[in-house]
Amino acid sequence: MWKRVRGLKYREIYVKNALSRSKIRDVEYSLNPYRGCEHRCSYCYAPFVLHIPNEKWNSEVLVKINLPTVLDRELKKIGTRVHVLIGSVTDGYQPAEKKYEITRKSLAVLLKYGARVNILTKSPLIARDKEIIEKFEYAEVGISVSTLDEIKRKKTEPFSAEVEERFNALSQFSSKVRKYVFLGPIFTHTLNELEGIFSKASEIGVDYIIADRFRRREGMRVPAAFYEGIDYGELGKKLKNLEKRYDLPVFFSF
Template sequence: MTREIRAKAILSRVKEPKKWFGVTYNMNIYRGCEHGCIYCDSRSECYGIEDFESVQIKTNAVELLEKELRNKRKKALIGTGAMSDPYTPIEKEYEMTRKSLKVIADYGFPLHINTKSDLILRDIDLLKSINRAFLSVAVTVTTYDDMLAKKIEPFAPKPTDRLKAMRKLSDQGIYTGVLLMPVLPFLQDSWKNIETVVKRAKECGAQFIIPWFGVSLRDRQRIYFYNQLDKHFPGIKKQYEDTYGDSYGCNAKKIKELYGRFRELCREYDVVYNMEMVKNYESSDEAEQLSFF
């Protein structure tokens, strides 16, 4: 189910850009998402989206974006995909993301995209144009197992297809990598899963892999998550309740060991593994300035 709405603004200022890929302006073209990931924190009551699977389309998003970019005096990194995937399935019909990319390309702004969808390849022409300024793409992959992903991220493309899409983006010279998050305790936090994702990501051109070995749970999202655990993974909910109680941050039990082994593997593969090391628009400009000397 979808609903068309009109927004008052499309870009929101990010307080601390360095915490997330250097993003200065956040953009969400849709409210809600159809991928149905059982862990999505955006269902939480604080975000005010009553029915997260019922996507709201901001029909005036492109018009607002053009107006707002026209009035910006300085170019800065735009980010999309933080709250809802810009390539949620309804994008095939509405093409709001594609139209927005055209505006961003026309105004020469840099862009960062988070997505779980190989639909991004449809827009490779516009992405190559944006990349002249700067483009980074982070593809979420939480497991190498397509069958497990079908239960956890039921309506998103398979992880193997996402990685293939990342390979094609990387082959076009686009700065790409993986968001290895959230890694669900008791389901995805085995070293075999983490190691396999890292290896396959590297094979598919990943230049960075940003992890979180855990999951956030609060209010409405916790209820939804536990209902899905009962449906697909009987007995796992009790492990969460016994281990975490009502905690918001549910870290993997062997988190220090996992991070240690993960960092070693990333160093072996020459893959960036923390946000401070990720290339962003500002660091790209600095590198260009240094080249003159």
């Protein structure tokens, strides 16, 4: 069934598999409740990973309606304590989640099997599920931040939430949950905002920061001025300096 939302269609689909083996360090599986992402960031690499044409990625979201049931079946076989990353190639808390609650229902299944979870999002909607996330023996919640400047943010992430709202949502989680900021992609304008981002992260009790560079692919609609001329050696030094000053571990590999 198709539904049209903000020029983008939702389509409910039935999937055969829920978890995918992950190559990301310390993560065993990834779980993507949606295929497509309403945030439509201009630097999104997900369509390249999934081999989906950009126009298609930006025009429809497939809602994996039976995902929690399939996940339950898979975890029954795999067993307990698996480490699952939610949102490696989508955002589990994009607007569709408000209505469909596929991420929320999947979390209930993961909790039942004692999984360890890591959720990365750009949406304050994650705070809705605070109660369930805090029940996990091990949970990490991260927000992606590329800039604190709303005008710049709208140029690259036109349909995502304001950055302040993301920080507010993250600040609501207790110390039972490990909190992190995914600082990326780092653009030229981000370089002047590193101090502000570290300060904000430290203020709300973030446990660590992961910093990532912009990885350009053909067809991405990102102005060259946003990424040309970055000296990654210098950037690394700056990050190490901020790590010391804010006593906030930072991980990166440029």
